[in-house]
Amino acid sequence: MTTNRTTLANPRRTRLVGRGDIARLTAVPAIKTDLILRLATVPGLVRPGVSHWDMKTRLPLHPLSNENAYGDPQLLHDLAVPGAKFARRMGADVVVGAETGGIPLATAVALAGDLPFAFARKPGYVGHEDHEPRVRGASVAGRRVLLVDDAVSSGTALEAFADELQSEGAILVGVFTLVDMRDVATSVAPITKTLPIESVATYLEVLDAATDAGILDPAVHQLAVNALVNHWTNDDPRWSLLDHAA
Numbered sequence: 001m002t003t004n005r006t007t008l009a010n011p012r013r014t015r016l017v018g019r020g021d022i023a024r025l026t027a028v029p030a031i032k033t034d035l036i037l038r039l040a041t042v043p044g045l046v047r048p049g050v051s052h053w054d055m056k057t058r059l060p061l062h063p064l065s066n067e068n069a070y071g072d073p074q075l076l077h078d079l080a081v082p083g084a085k086f087a088r089r090m091g092a093d094v095v096v097g098a099e100t101g102g103i104p105l106a107t108a109v110a111l112a113g114d115l116p117f118a119f120a121r122k123p124g125y126v127g128h129e130d131h132e133p134r135v136r137g138a139s140v141a142g143r144r145v146l147l148v149d150d151a152v153s154s155g156t157a158l159e160a161f162a163d164e165l166q167s168e169g170a171i172l173v174g175v176f177t178l179v180d181m182r183d184v185a186t187s188v189a190p191i192t193k194t195l196p197i198e199s200v201a202t203y204l205e206v207l208d209a210a211t212d213a214g215i216l217d218p219a220v221h222q223l224a225v226n227a228l229v230n231h232w233t234n235d236d237p238r239w240s241l242l243d244h245a246a
């Protein structure tokens with residue numbers, strides 16, 4: 001985490017000349033780091049369990065129950081603030097929540113940014129009637145939309161939500177998410193490379209913070225990050241180290 005904090009504190013590696021500079025450069029990142037720590041230490045959000053990895057995708061070694069972050073009203077509000085700022089920066093007219101995990105956060109972003117709210121139904125969700133509107137709430141036709149979801153990983157869901165919004169005539173200008181998991185995704189959809197995506201934290205930042213807070217064992221964490229980032233193959237003998245460590 002030390003590395004991350006250093007990087008966040010002075011992201012452009014600007015030469016510091018005085019106390020004033022340091023205060024200016026560290027103010028916002030300190031808030032971001034604090035928010036990541038608060039997110040990572042939400043009870044039950046990080047579920048330690050390296051022995052339960054999905055052998056095909058390697059994800060998640062430590063599953064995240066992002067919805068647990070919605071249990072604390074003050075935290076939900078604070079998580080929404082960077083989303084509202086991003087919405088303003090992108091000139092969004094409407095905030096759209098992605099069903100299901102994105103809806104509470106999107107509602108909070110809409111409230112924080114004083115913007116109209118809508119939600120988009122999860123594409124392919126069993127039980128939806130064909131004739132039901134896919135996007136409900138504020139009209140999105142011809143309007144600049146910020147899509148909000150709890151996580152972005154491969155971007156498959158994002159692609160489908162983008163299609164839905166496009167078919168309603170919306171102009172998708174960006175995505176705000178709690179956890180950006182592209183840092184450990186094996187592949188990502190092209191849309192994630194062109195659409196501006198802002199997050200509270202990356203997956204590895206959440207795991208780093210959880211380790212700092214004692215939720216994850218540092219040795220296991222180090223191995224897990226190595227496995228994810230370096231894409232250990234199925235027959236890599238180091239998987240047994242994780243087995244034993246878990």
Ligand SMILES: O=C(O)c1cc(=O)[nH]c(=O)n1[C@@H]1O[C@H](COP(=O)(O)O)[C@@H](O)[C@H]1O
Nearest residue numbers: 098101149150151152153154155156157158
């Ligand atoms: O319910 C889900 O779809 C879901 C379950 C889960 O365990 N993890 C998870 O990330 N999701 C959703 O999957 C989407 C992100 O995964 P990708 O489609 O791979 O980017 C988001 O819409 C999440 O809400």
